[in-house]
Each structure stands twice: as structure tokens, then as C-alpha cells.
Amino acid sequence: xxxxxxxxxxxxxxxxxxxxxxxxxxxxxxxxxxxxxxxxxxxxxxxxxxxxxxxxxxxxxxxxxxxxxxxxxxxxxxxxxxxxxxxxxxxxxxxxxxxxxxxxxxxxxxxxxxxxxxxxxxxxxxxxxxxxxxxxxxxxxxxxxxxxxxxxxxxxxxxxxxxxxxxxxxxxxxxxxxxxxxxxxxxxxxxxxxxxxxxxxxxxxxxxxxxxxxxxxxxxxxxxxxxxxxxxxxxxxxxxxxxxxxxxxxxxxxxxxxxxxxxxxxxxxxxxxxxxxxxxxxxxxxxx
Numbered sequence: 001x002x003x004x005x006x007x008x009x010x011x012x013x014x015x016x017x018x019x020x021x022x023x024x025x026x027x028x029x030x031x032x033x034x035x036x037x038x039x040x041x042x043x044x045x046x047x048x049x050x051x052x053x054x055x056x057x058x059x060x061x062x063x064x065x066x067x068x069x070x071x072x073x074x075x076x077x078x079x080x081x082x083x084x085x086x087x088x089x090x091x092x093x094x095x096x097x098x099x100x101x102x103x104x105x106x107x108x109x110x111x112x113x114x115x116x117x118x119x120x121x122x123x124x125x126x127x128x129x130x131x132x133x134x135x136x137x138x139x140x141x142x143x144x145x146x147x148x149x150x151x152x153x154x155x156x157x158x159x160x161x162x163x164x165x166x167x168x169x170x171x172x173x174x175x176x177x178x179x180x181x182x183x184x185x186x187x188x189x190x191x192x193x194x195x196x197x198x199x200x201x202x203x204x205x206x207x208x209x210x211x212x213x214x215x216x217x218x219x220x221x222x223x224x225x226x227x228x229x230x231x232x233x234x235x236x237x238x239x240x241x242x243x244x245x246x247x248x249x250x251x252x253x254x255x256x257x258x259x260x261x262x263x264x265x266x267x268x269x270x271x272x273x274x275x276x277x278x279x280x281x282x283x284x285x286x287x288x
Contacts, residue, residue: 003027004188007082007102009034011089012051013044017173018088018109019051021180023058028184031080032061036091044089045235046166048173068095077101084187085141088176093144104187106141107152109180111172114139114154115203118147123168124213125206126159127231130223134159134168136175138183140192146205150195153183164233216240216249216282218275225252225280239288242271251283 006028010018015035022028033055052062066073078101085106087094099106112122114137119125126134135156140149155175159168186195214232216225216239229238229249237248255272256279271282 003029004184005029005031005081005083006184007031007034007077007080007085009085009087009090009094010051011035011044011091013046013048013169014089014109014111014173014176015051016048016054017176018086018180019055019058019060021177022086022184023060024177025181025184030055030058030060031082032063032077034063034066034077034090037065042235044166044169044173046170048170068092068098071097074098074101084184086180086184087141093146094141096144099141099143105192107183107187108139108141108147108149109176109183110137110139110147111135111169111176112147113137113156114147114151115198115200118203118205120208121165122206123165123172124209124231127163127165127168128213128227130227131159133157134172136172136179138179139198140195148198148203150192150197152186152195153179155179162230164230166234211236211239214239216252218273218280222252222254222280237285237288240271240282240284242273246288247271247282247284248286248288249282250285253281254278255281 004027006022008019008022008030010033019033022030033051035051052064055062068074074097077098082102084102084104087106087108094106112126113135117126133156135154137154138152140152142149157171157175214236216228229252232238240247240249269284271284273280
């Protein structure tokens with residue numbers, strides 16, 4: 001394969017996995033990494049080097065905070081001469097003028113089994129909804145519709161009862177790295193008309209997680225409470241309001257009221273709440 005010039009639009013986390021996958025391909029030269037300004041807080045919610053630092057260390061130019069609506073900056077991207085655009089988690093939808101730049105088109109690496117779980121935080125909703133599997137989908141970007149376009153490759157993984165949002169994001173970034181070389185090879189080898197469109201009748205979209213989604217309702221079933229705790233871990237943390245205070249909850253159990261009240265460990269404390277015929281014990285890490 002002749003040298004393939006690729007421009008990556010990515011954010012720390014999934015973007016790191018996609019960058020590594022591209023750099024694993026001997027014939028690929030990554031002409032640049034377009035990334036947003038640094039995210040506030042602990043994004044991507046597991047230990048990970050900033051994508052701009054990793055790219056710079058590997059000799060890849062970094063273009064932070066590019067205004068994709070500015071024709072001048074779009075022209076700057078065109079000057080990089082990319083044959084293919086690859087998106088690995090990005091804060092903004094690529095405009096049509098950017099999608100049209102490369103000859104091979106633009107592809108997106110999405111951490112769900114499309115057409116299900118379109119949207120910005122699919123890992124959160126997959127855990128909340130009790131899914132038993134998820135995965136990574138690579139698809140063509142044809143227009144400004146979110147996470148739509150023909151599927152290039154897709155791979156599944158089991159979603160375990162131990163997965164948190166952080167651990168699942170990390171596993172999917174690793175899977176993305178493994179899948180990117182296969183996707184790029186397929187794009188180069190086959191015309192776009194050979195790839196299957198997504199089945200819109202099976203599509204689902206979920207909004208970006210908010211702090212309101214982190215609130216625990218003690219009246220809900222125990223399995224649902226546990227899923228919410230995992231889906232909100234490590235950030236922003238599942239929240240429980242009690243006596244005008246809000247606590248970050250790390251664990252919940254149903255207890256026999258005859259049992260002695262457990263002691264807090266390593267700075268944690270325990271809240272017991274009675275709801276109808278049951279008593280719930282919430283392990284709290286700290287006040288929010």
C-alpha cells in the first residue's frame with residue numbers, strides 16, 4: 001500500500017486508541033491531530049495521557065482548538081493533504097466542507113454497536129440499561145447526521161457486572177486501536193457502495209450524561225441503583241441527597257435491620273435509609 005495520509009480529529013481517551021491504531025499501520029502517515037482545548041475535570045474518566053502530548057511525542061503535529069466554521073482554518077486543514085479523515089471522539093460535528101476535503105472520505109470510530117446508542121456518552125447508557133454487550137463501530141461520515149453512515153467494521157465485547165464507565169471507556173479505546181487497521185484497509189480496498197448502510201429502524205440516540213442522571217432514587221430496584229453507581233463512576237459519582245446534603249455513593253446493599261450498623265472504612269461512611277419494607281445501606285465516599 002502506498003503512503004496514506006490521515007488527519008485525525010480526536011479527544012483524549014478513545015482518540016488515543018485511534019491514534020495508536022493509525023500509527024500501527026506502516027503505510028499511514030498521520031499528518032495532524034485536531035483536538036479541542038483541554039477538557040475540564042478528569043476526562044476521559046480513567047488514567048490516560050493527553051492526546052496532544054502523546055501525538056507530539058510521536059512526532060505528529062497537533063492542531064488544538066481549530067474553529068471548523070472558519071473557512072481560513074478549513075483551508076489550513078486542506079493544506080495538510082490528507083487522503084482520509086478519521087474521527088475518534090470529538091466535541092463538534094464535522095461540517096460538510098471538512099468532510100469533503102479528502103479523496104477517501106471521512107470515517108468515525110464510535111464506542112457502541114451502531115445504529116444503537118448514538119450520541120456522546122454511549123458507555124454510560126449501555127451500563128444504565130443493563131446491556132450485556134457493547135463494542136466499537138467504524139462507519140463512514142457522509143453528512144452532518146450524528147453517528148450515521150455505512151458501517152465499515154464492527155466488533156463486540158461482553159459488558160460485565162464489574163464494568164464502570166471508566167473501565168468500559170478504557171476497554172473500548174483498546175478495542176478501537178485493534179479495529180482501526182482493519183477499517184483503514186477496508187476503506188482503501190473497497191468502494192464505498194460495497195458497505196452496508198445502518199438500519200435506521202433499529203437506531204437509538206441518547207443525550208450526553210448530566211449531573212441529574214447521577215442522582216440516586218432509593219425507591220428504585222437494587223440492581224438499577226448498582227448500575228447507576230457503576231455508570232457514574234469514577235465521574236461525576238452517583239449522588240444521594242439526605243438531610244439537605246449530597247453524598248457520593250460507591251456501593252449500595254439491602255440489609256437486615258437486626259444487623260449492627262457497619263463502620264465506615266478509610267474515610268467512608270454508611271447511610272441507612274428505610275424505604276417501605278426494605279432498608280438500604282449506602283456506602284458514601286464523601287460529600288459532593
